[in-house]
Amino acid sequence: MICPHPVIEMHESNWQRGVYALTDATLLPDDDTLLTAAEGALRGGLALLQYRDKSSDEAHRYRQAAALAGLCREFATPLIINDDVALAARLGVGVHLGQQDAAVAGARERLGPGVLVGATCHGSLELAARARRAGASYLAFGRFFASRTKPGAPPAELSLLGEAARFGLPRVAIGGIDGDRAARAVAAGADLVAVVHAVFGAGAAASEAAVRELRQRAGFTS
Numbered sequence: 461m462i463c464p465h466p467v468i469e470m471h472e473s474n475w476q477r478g479v480y481a482l483t484d485a486t487l488l489p490d491d492d493t494l495l496t497a498a499e500g501a502l503r504g505g506l507a508l509l510q511y512r513d514k515s516s517d518e519a520h521r522y523r524q525a526a527a528l529a530g531l532c533r534e535f536a537t538p539l540i541i542n543d544d545v546a547l548a549a550r551l552g553v554g555v556h557l558g559q560q561d562a563a564v565a566g567a568r569e570r571l572g573p574g575v576l577v578g579a580t581c582h583g584s585l586e587l588a589a590r591a592r593r594a595g596a597s598y599l600a601f602g603r604f605f606a607s608r609t610k611p612g613a614p615p616a617e618l619s620l621l622g623e624a625a626r627f628g629l630p631r632v633a634i635g636g637i638d639g640d641r642a643a644r645a646v647a648a649g650a651d652l653v654a655v656v657h658a659v660f661g662a663g664a665a666a667s668e669a670a671v672r673e674l675r676q677r678a679g680f681t682s
């Protein structure tokens with residue numbers, strides 16, 4: 461059962477720098493846990509939230525994503541849908557696409573110029589150049605460290621983040637990032653640190669403090 465949430469705190473949306481949290485269906489297995497954890501993370505000051513759910517149950521995915529979209533609107537924080545351009549179009553929110561997903565150019569055409577379209581570039585400047593030409597809003601690199609969420613993701617070197625400055629788009633670092641590693645990724649050039657376990661790994665009630673700590677350790681607080 462999803463309940464409406466009161467407006468608790470409004471943030472000016474500055475999605476281009478900060479902590480980017482991805483939900484996880486194993487860590488957040490039901491609607492209440494998902495929404496409690498997401499609300500805490502948003503209150504902690506997320507820059508972006510991604511709904512990442514690999515299940516094939518479309519009604520379930522729509523229900524959860526729609527609830528998250530409402531919550532994100534209250535906090536003026538963009539929501540990104542992983543993999544699913546149709547769901548993003550239905551909700552009028554952003555999408556994140558990997559190399560096995562739909563093409564960035566097609567998503568950009570379908571969603572329009574004002575919608576966020578993120579692209580996975582692994583450890584490749586060539587993939588980044590292609591994503592930029594196709595109309596990506598940000599470039600995601602990694603995994604940089606061992607990831608419990610996606611252990612088989614192709615590895616990347618932190619030095620890539622500095623080299624990717626040439627594209628003039630926000631650079632996202634992902635993969636096994638915690639407080640220390642977030643600081644290292646930002647020092648190497650990351651604008652956003654994307655995390656699953658560091659925000660949602662300690663239970664729904666801990667997500668707000670987890671985001672605040674990550675922001676502080678990464679130097680995102682002014």
Ligand SMILES: Cc1ncc(COP(=O)(O)OP(=O)(O)O)c(N)n1
Nearest residue numbers: 542556557558559580600632634654
């Ligand atoms: C911010 C961000 N970066 C990378 C990914 C990985 O996308 P992809 O390679 O398509 O893998 P899946 O997440 O779909 O398993 C991401 N989702 N978000």
Ligand SMILES: Cc1ncsc1CCOP(=O)(O)O
Nearest residue numbers: 607609613635636655656657
């Ligand atoms: C989706 C994805 N792509 C590369 S690593 C990763 C998961 C990141 O999760 P965690 O922060 O728990 O390592």
Ligand SMILES: [Mg+2]
Nearest residue numbers: 543557558561
């Ligand atoms: Mg994908």
